[in-house]
Amino acid sequence: MPPKLAAPRKLTLAPKVKGGGKKDDESTTDPQDGQDDGWMPTKTLVKPDDQLQLNDQELKEEFTRILTANNPHAPQNIVRYSFKDSQYKQTSHVDQLAIHFALDGNLLHKDSDEAKRQLTKKQGVSEAISEKDEEEEEVAKKEGEEEEEEKDGEKKGEGEESATPDAQTSKGDKKLTNQFNFSERASQTYNNPIRERGTITEPPPRISYAANVTQWEIYDAYQQDFDRQQQSKEKKTIPGRKDEEKDKKKLTTVESQSDDVTRVARASKIVERMVNQNTYKEIAEDYRYWEDAADEHRDPQGNLLPLWKFQYEKAKKLAVTALCWSPKYPDLFAVGHGSYDFTKQTQGLILFYSLKNPSFPEYVFETHSGVMCLDIHPEHTHLIAVGLYDGSVAVYNVLTHSKEPQYFSTAKNGKHTDPVWQVRWQKDDLDNNLNFYSVSSDGRIVAWTLVKSELHFHDVIKLTMEDVPSEGPEGTQMEVLASGTAFDFHKEHDYKFLAGSEEGKMYSCSKAYSSTFLHTFSAHHMAIYRVSWNHYHNRIFVTCSADWTVKIWDISHQSDDPILTFDLNSPVGDVAWAPYSSTVFAAVTTDGKVHVFDLNVNKYESICQQIVVHKKKTKLTHIAFNKNHPVLIVGDDRGYVTCLKLSPNLRKQPKEKKTAEQIKPEEKLAQKIEYEIGKMEKILATVKTPENKQ
Amino acid sequence: MAETEGDQKKDEGKKIVHTYPLIRHSDMPEEIRVEAMELCVTACEKFSSNNETAAKMIKDTMDKKFGPSWHVVVGEGFGYEVTHEVKNILYMFFGGNVAIVLWKCS
Incomplete structure (x- = not known):
């Protein structure tokens, strides 16, 4: 129905654009039908001003259009997946229905099913008015609407007229009094039973207070308070008292501050080590795992891998004069700083470094004079014996937090008069007192005993030069002493020891005889810097000297000839036996080289010779092997300590027998x-x- | 009464009239005590001639700030025996001749 209604409207516009859109052309065929309709009011066409003017011929011209049932907008290529054929297939059937306009109307065709149904029902209602239900209401409603439309319809057209007679008949029936019929319903919800419950809280505590207010009481109270104020004022004005209080406060604040520091000390130390571990992660991994694969190809030569470099701001200008690993902790070592230059003597430093923290020393002790040597007690590892340039010896205790030495030798109690070149702890004496020995340029070898809080001494031997007796003034015989520079105690018979002198002489001595030497021989042409017994073989020892040589001796030979002599082309500052082999030793020279020898491999040349300093002219001064790990530390005269790892060729171990x-x-x-x-x-x-x- | 007192003071010459607030008895916490005392001082200064309005002002303010119910007595001579909630009493003198009792009891 709606399209029918719409058609006449189009009529007026139809001729507007001739040959324009397809729809417009369709409508051109309509006018004749429209004109036939009698209800059309007039023939006058409303034309827009800009409409195309056509003459009759043009108007009569026919444009044929074939209308098909196909919807031009319907898609023709719909593809759906067919599960039957398991592939995509084009669907042949496409819905061609196109709705261009839809309008819901409220008119029903008289002959339609719906209309018939309603009519029958209406008749039923007229018969039995008393029965009312919703459907009836609907019908009644429709009826009412229809009646109104019918009034219009009578004018409009014949098509609708046929419905009017029925409607008119229904008009005659008794009208419904109320088209909206409601029935009332009521319900009640369940009421919950009511209960009572009571509780009581404890009331806030109360106290009674009583007083009397009179003027004289008020006055007295003021007077009392005033007197009290006066008294407290007097107290405050007492001089000195105030200051004391202030001092007390200051003290407490200082104490609390220090407490705070110690409280975080441990945590901060852990954090510091963690940071260092991160920073030096690669070095740490090298230290643990790196083995130079190139060693296999250049057998027997080996090399040294530089690991950490230890430095400390205050020790920058001070030469490393002593190195000593802690016997207890394999990662801890002590470094003595001083100066070998006679003209540039300054204060000294003792630093304790840990491999775990290469950036900052664990302990720092400052000494008034340059440190020349130090030794950590093999059992009581917190005790360090130190020899200073001014000839004094000292014992520091790491456990006490004081920066001062626990024991100190003064001019009163046997201080050396020249630099102390070496100190060495010895086994406890018969009274179980700790004791150590020292050798100095003044020619004395002194034994020091730690008795309670004092340092006792006795001269063990004086290094006299027998062949150069000199006459003092007035014909008296003057004892000329050789200046001792190094000594070492026999590993098995600790009463036997060797001492080297600046003149190149070696003295074999015993603690038992303080006047004579067991044996004397001239070992070197210049100062002996180090003498060291072999760790395994009890007759072999090594010496190094400023005369560029390292010599290996057998004590039983009792001659001036060494077993082996190595010329290193530079003064040799230090020599050390490796702890893991009887035939391996390393020496450092002033040209910055580390020489490593293995007599078992090569008796004449070193198996490793490597420059480890970064700047030229830097002299290496000392060397020390780690007891547990294949690393050694070398110190130079600029205050740096470098840790080096020995490559596999430098630490060949005997093959373990497979038993x-x-x-x-x-x-x-x-x-x-x-x-x-x-x-x-x-x-x-x-x-x-x-x-x-x- | 106050006059005789004042006469005495004048007679003796040395006597000084103290007007500062003096807390005679209080078990309040420090903060509340200071605040209450200052409130009493302001009230008594504001209504120096009318103790009743002063008391009313103190009571109202205390009720607002610390919850009900506060009771206040302002006067130059009286005796009292009150029951109060613990930590909620202030008995003070002010201006040399006025006593203020302030307590809470709800």
């Missing part, structure tokens, strides 16, 4: 010692024979 039985650790150690001694003996045998022949 089915488990070897006890002690036996294993004994075996190793035996093996090391045997190794040395073998070398001795090969060296001695040519000498004997000569």
